[in-house]
Amino acid sequence: MTARLTLAGVSLAFAGAPVVQGIDLSVARGEVLVILGPSGCGKTSLLRLMAGLIRPDAGQVTLSGAPPRPGEGAAMVFQSYRLLPWKTVAQNVAFALPGRPAAEREARVAEVLRLVGLARVAGSFPAALSGGMKQRVALARALAPRPDFLLMDEPFAALDAQARELMQAELLRLVGATGGPGVVFVTHSVDEALVLGDRVVVLSPRPGRIVARIDVPFPVPRWQADPHDHPAYAELRHRLWQLLRDAVLKDPASDFHRPEG
Numbered sequence: 001m002t003a004r005l006t007l008a009g010v011s012l013a014f015a016g017a018p019v020v021q022g023i024d025l026s027v028a029r030g031e032v033l034v035i036l037g038p039s040g041c042g043k044t045s046l047l048r049l050m051a052g053l054i055r056p057d058a059g060q061v062t063l064s065g066a067p068p069r070p071g072e073g074a075a076m077v078f079q080s081y082r083l084l085p086w087k088t089v090a091q092n093v094a095f096a097l098p099g100r101p102a103a104e105r106e107a108r109v110a111e112v113l114r115l116v117g118l119a120r121v122a123g124s125f126p127a128a129l130s131g132g133m134k135q136r137v138a139l140a141r142a143l144a145p146r147p148d149f150l151l152m153d154e155p156f157a158a159l160d161a162q163a164r165e166l167m168q169a170e171l172l173r174l175v176g177a178t179g180g181p182g183v184v185f186v187t188h189s190v191d192e193a194l195v196l197g198d199r200v201v202v203l204s205p206r207p208g209r210i211v212a213r214i215d216v217p218f219p220v221p222r223w224q225a226d227p228h229d230h231p232a233y234a235e236l237r238h239r240l241w242q243l244l245r246d247a248v249l250k251d252p253a254s255d256f257h258r259p260e261g
């Protein structure tokens with residue numbers, strides 16, 4: 001059976017103040033679901049719920065039928081790469097494979113480093129790498145234990161525009177490869193959402209609720225054709241941007257709030 005990550009009627013509050021409310025979502029292995037929403041609407045909290053790091057106050061989070069458990073089935077990737085500076089690239093990736101026999105560990109590390117095109121820097125330390133390369137190490141580390149899902153929290157936000165586009169293509173290639181994981185990808189960028197997503201959900205300002213669900217119609221595999229050229233691209237971009245913009249302008253807590261709308 002294909003692995004599936006599901007949120008049903010999920011609500012979460014911190015100290016009594018709601019963060020997300022009534023979230024229904026489902027993503028299968030091999031799919032990319034993008035979560036788009038204003039700052040503070042609960043995107044990171046949703047990923048932490050999916051990783052099993054926190055529990056919802058209402059509703060259910062399940063990974064293939066059971067509550068997710070940290071470190072099993074879903075791997076997080078962050079904007080800050082969170083590499084250990086005193087360990088080499090290979091050692092950083094090996095860190096994600098505790099308790100495995102040394103030979104198996106080494107083989108898997110070599111395999112994922114080849115997959116992300118970093119075999120030649122296996123012995124280097126993170127300080128010697130560019131931002132894009134560090135993020136590829138973080139991706140390799142996340143992929144090493146063969147998770148069913150990657151939970152990606154604005155992973156490319158700190159990269160320059162060129163590295164970002166290359167990483168987006170790289171991610172789509174990795175996910176499209178046979179046995180690729182499912183991805184839940186959080187971003188503030190409408191373009192990134194459209195380039196990566198099979199589906200995009202848009203959240204309201206805190207407390208985050210789903211205000212729109214969009215099926216992205218571009219042909220797959222996406223990395224082989226530039227979706228910007230697709231006739232529906234401009235219209236979808238405009239629609240998503242309007243939704244986000246409205247959400248922010250109507251939010252009294254936002255710096256950009258305009259009471260008259």
Ligand SMILES: Nc1ncnc2c1ncn2[C@@H]1O[C@H](COP(=O)(O)OP(=O)(O)OP(=O)(O)O)[C@@H](O)[C@H]1O
Nearest residue numbers: 014015019037038039040041042043044045046206
């Ligand atoms: N552990 C916590 N304790 C209390 N409040 C928290 C905690 N974690 C998050 N919050 C609050 O919950 C809300 C949602 O936070 P979250 O980090 O999920 O938002 P986000 O959508 O990821 O924001 P951003 O786009 O800025 O990353 C914020 O108002 C935040 O201050």
Ligand SMILES: [Mg+2]
Nearest residue numbers: 043044045153
């Ligand atoms: Mg966040």
